[in-house]
Amino acid sequence: MSHPVISEFDIIFAGGGTTACVVAGRLAAWDPSLSILILKGGQHTLNQAVHVQPYRFTSHHVPTSTTMTFNVGNPSPRLNGRAPIVSCAHCIGGGSSVNTMVYTRAPASDFDDWGAxxxxxxxxxxxxxxxxxxEVQPxxxxxxxxxxxxxxxxxxxxRASEEFHPCWHDIRRYIDGTxxxxxxxxxxxxxxxxxxxxxxIWVGKRGAVIFRDKRAVGVEFTSDPVSCPDAGQSSSIVRASKLVVVTAGAFGSPAILERSGIxxxxxxxxxxxQQLVDLPGVGENYCGLRDHNIVSVPYFSADGAVTMDSLWRGKECCPGPFNRQGNIIEHLAQWKINGKSLIAQNGTDAKIKWRPDDDELKAMGSSLSTTMEGLYPASAGSIHIxxxxxxxxxxxxxTGYLMIHPILYLLTLDTKRCAKFFDxxxxxxxxxxAGHPCFPEGSAAVCRETTGPVDLNAPDLIYTAEDDEAIDRYNRDCGMSHPYHYQTTWHSLGTCAMKPRADQGVVDARLNVYGVTNLKVADMSIAPKNVGTNTYSTALLxxxxxxxxxxxxxxxxxxPYKRVSK
Structure with a gap:
């Protein structure tokens, strides 16, 4: 059955996330005569408050969100039989439109280790x-x-961030300071x-690459069932005279390749x-064991402490001066005047990086040398249609989550160290x-409310073997049903790895897909190894x-780039 060819462009991007926007935008600015099409399953984000107001990033990570896809993994005994959920962006701009906006960059050695x-x-x-x-420092x-x-x-x-440690609240953000x-x-x-x-940019479209012999010549697409549930599933074809670039991320790009017979x-x-190219690396190398994981451990704060609760959770949860009915309205008014107030906050005001000491490294066991890349865990996950x-x-x-002892050990150390930092x-x-392990009755670690901080000279809390088991159970109980427990930080990568074909690679150093011509992949899926950073910076790069x-x-x-006024 033939499908209508509705148009032709020089370059088609199958996916409209962070990397797609960068590549398409640069090429369009360098050569405005170049006809470029971005196809994206999700919807537009242009000037929408939920995307441009920084504090609203939390709204994208709730189960009812339409700007995210919640990918449900296979149940894992390592997670007490739970099915882990890893979300990814489903809107123009991809992760850059929904992420936490934390600014970090990977060490130079991470890219050197890629070997490309x-x-x-x-x-x-x-x-x-x-x-x-x-804008931080000239x-x-x-x-x-x-x-x-x-x-x-x-x-x-x-202000609470300055209590954490005077040297640990230098947090930079992907937020315009003006x-x-x-x-x-x-x-x-x-x-x-x-x-x-x-x-x-055509939104609400999901497709597969079409080929003449083994040359990519366009994309066949249908309406995305999530963004356009009532649009029907008739197919159309758009041709690419010069190049097709798959830019749908660690989840979307391997799916597009597999739909296309690769x-x-x-x-x-x-x-x-029908198989076009035998490329067994597609969908493999998922960063599951080396994903950047998070365990949230919430604490009560003193009355009058300025937190994000009044904006994120509503006034009923947050007594004190920031609990007025007009709170959000006042913050919005100030933000519109000069870009200030909690509207331009992401709630991340302090950070610390630490490495295990010699004794802690020994405690991780002999598996360390074979399951870690430096201090990045090795991968064992996969994504297929x-x-x-x-x-x-x-x-x-x-996902490959928690498949090795060192990760569990590090999470246990994190839990204990956080308690020491915050108390x-x-x-x-x-x-x-609700956001801490359920320690056994009588344990010194049992959760309790207090009237003030713990004396800095007080002896360290001693955790028993039963306490460690409680922490272990807590970290294994993940899922959106319990948002405080172990989960991903959405830094998925590696599923179309830039490696030699014999080493389960999918693309070469010029981003060409092995076995075909006129087809590239460009997004976080090409990363052959992990990066020690929030991945937005690497997606831009x-x-x-x-x-x-x-x-x-x-x-x-x-x-050179020339700024263009909106």
């Missing part, structure tokens, strides 16, 4: 500088001051080029998809029981690098 020609840190640091305007040689992405301290500080708006890829790379009719024979056969009982596409998702803060008033690669191949001059 042209991706060494010496080649990438200039691109890191190129993409940012670092004249830093490793930072940039003329790029599209703004980095600042945000709109205001929560406007107080989220600094995302969508607004700063593509939406600001609305004047260019050759750069188009992947392992067994996976495609069970889905009744499958059909459910109703004939609808789903995922066969193995000495002046605003500390005890633990919120991959976009800048991919734009240069594509421009070079098409003979386009990479001119």
């Amino acid at each position: 020609d042209g991706w060494e840190s010496k080649n990438l640091i200039p691109l890191m500088k190129k993409l940012e305007t670092y 004249d830093r040689p490793t930072h940039g001051y003329g790029g599209p992405i703004k980095v600042s301290y945000g709109g205001c500080k929560l 406007t107080g708006r989220r600094s995302d890829a969508a607004h700063h790379y593509v939406y600001n080029q609305a004047h260019n009719a050759n750069l188009q 992947g392992a024979e067994a996976i495609l056969k069970r889905c009744d998809i 499958k059909w459910d009982e109703n004939g609808q596409e789903g995922i066969d998702f193995n 000495g803060m002046p605003s500390y008033r005890g633990e919120v029981p 991959i976009g800048e690098k991919a734009a240069m690669i594509i421009a070079d191949e098409l003979g386009i001059e990479c001119r």
Whole structure:
């Protein structure tokens, strides 16, 4: 059955996340005559308050959110039989439009360890500088001051962060220091080029690559069932005269390749998809064991302490002066005037990095050398498509979480260290029981409310073996039904790895998919190894690098970035 060809573009991006916006935006700015199409399953984010007001990021991570896809993994005995849930963005701009906006960059050695020609840190640091305007401190040689992405301290500080430690609250954010708006890829790379009719974004579309022989020539797409549930499932085709770039992220990109006949024979056969290229690395190498995980441990604070609760959880949970009926309205008014107030906050005001000492490393056991990359856990997860009982596409998702002893040991150490850090803060008033392990009766670690902080000279809390078991159970009980427990920080990567084909690689150092022509992948799925950072910075970096690669191949001059007013 043939499907209508409705249009033709020079380049089609199958996916509209962070990296897609960077690549498409750069190419459109360098050559406005280039016709470019971005196809995205999710919806637009242009000037929507839920995306541009920083404090609202929490609204994207609730089960009813339509801006996220909640990928349910297979139940795991390591998680007490629970099915872990890993979310990913489902809107234009991808993670940059919904993330927590924490600014960090990976160590240079992380990129050197990738082992990909042209991706060494010496080649990438200039691109890191190129993409940012670092509003925190002038004249830093490793930072940039003329790029599209703004980095600042945000709109205001929560005073409690200064109680944590005077040296640990230097938190930088992807927030414009002047406007107080989220600094995302969508607004700063593509939406600001609305004047260019050759750069188009079609939302609510999900597709597969089509080939002539083994050359990618376009994308066949249908309406996305989540974004457009009533649109029907008739297919259309859009042609690409120069290039197709898959940019749908660690979950979406391997799915697109497998729908297109590129992947392992067994996976495609069970889905009744004719194999075009045998590429068993597609969907493998998921960062499950090396994902950046989080265990939230909430505490009570003193009356009058300024927190985000009044904005995030409502006034009934937060007594004190920030609990007035007009609280959010007043904060919004101030934010509109000068970009300040809690509206320009992400609730992350302090941080600490620590490494296990020699005794702690020994306690992790002999598995350490074979299951860790430096101090990054090795991967064992995978993501593949499958059909459910109703004939609808789903995922066969193995996260690989908590498969090795060192990770559990580190999480136990984290839990204990957090307790020590927080109980000495002046605003500390005890633990919120729902967000802490259920310690046995009589344990010194049992949660309790207090009238003040613990004396800094008090002896350290001694945890028993039973206490450690309680912490272990707590960390294994994950899922959206209990948001405080162990879960992902949404830093998924690696499923279309930039590695040699014989080593389960999917793309080469020029981002070309093995076995076909005219097809590239550019997003976090190409990362062959983990990065010690929030992955937004790396997604931007991959976009800048991919734009240069594509421009070079098409003979386009990479001119300096010029800011374009919205």
